[in-house]
């Protein structure tokens with residue numbers, strides 16, 4: 001199958017006091033059309049940095065981005081701002097943890113979805129019925145009345161649905177969802193995840209979901225990339241990662257497996273914290289928390305190896321685990 005998004009050797013550094021912070025390093029992966037790919041990792045490991053880079057929302061002077069981000073064969077990093085705006089609006093959509101940040105409080109929710117529509121040759125009336133249909137697609141009850149509500153009259157779950165409807169109005173091929181349900185209660189979270197699953201069926205949208213929550217990954221992902229301190233340490237399909245994790249970090253995550261509870265699943269159940277890597281770093285970034293670390297883990301940077309088809313791991317000690 002063709003590749004929708006191809007990321008190759010992506011490296012992102014922030015200029016900070018005291019040097020450069022390596023937020024993302026040497027990340028390579030492919031996302032296929034209609035695929036749901038989850039980035040899993042604890043706070044600070046570089047998940048949001050990666051997704052903002054894909055959207056080219058990181059381009060300030062303190063940031064350096066190198067490597068390749070190709071969307072359907074086009075390198076996004078070399079597009080003009082004008083061309084990138086078109087990609088952002090129509091090809092790749094993004095939803096965030098807090099939809100209030102993206103919705104305008106002074107306009108009715110339906111008006112914002114209406115404004116986002118980019119249909120050609122349709123009457124006002126046809127456009128409004130499209131808005132109604134989108135509200136129904138994202139399962140907003142009493143859609144006609146809800147279209148007239150202002151964002152602050154809606155619950156967090158309803159606002160997230162409006163955001164998803166707004167994204168869908170452009171019919172993107174890729175939806176990036178950065179912690180889309182973190183601000184929601186468990187029941188609403190389940191509903192939003194179901195909506196995302198049904199959108200993939202209905203619209204064929206590929207979804208890149210970014211999360212620290214293993215339950216979400218188990219619920220919706222086809223494939224998983226496990227991030228640690230800015231690097232991918234393991235990648236594979238969801239069953240492989242859950243049933244046969246190889247990297248000591250992934251193994252530790254799985255031992256703390258929550259399955260159904262939201263809070264127990266926080267990855268912070270592992271001792272220690274993700275290091276901030278300033279400047280050049282040699283060795284494995286997980287070394288200081290790893291019970292299996294030996295000399296080579298400190299002296300040589302591990303690289304991704306394909307252990308079985310589609311199952312990649314970056315660890316010097318994978319063979320003994």
Ligand SMILES: Nc1ncnc2c1ncn2[C@@H]1O[C@H](COP(=O)(O)OP(=O)(O)OP(=O)(O)O)[C@@H](O)[C@H]1O
Nearest residue numbers: 014016021023042043044045046047048049050276
């Ligand atoms: N604009 C910035 N300038 C400097 N450092 C930054 C900037 N944005 C993020 N960082 C740092 O880069 C690292 C990765 O941050 P990022 O927000 O991508 O992580 P995350 O995995 O999304 O975390 P969270 O789960 O908390 O959202 C962190 O150490 C963070 O402090």
Ligand code: NI
Nearest residue numbers: 047048049178
């Ligand atoms: Ni984040």
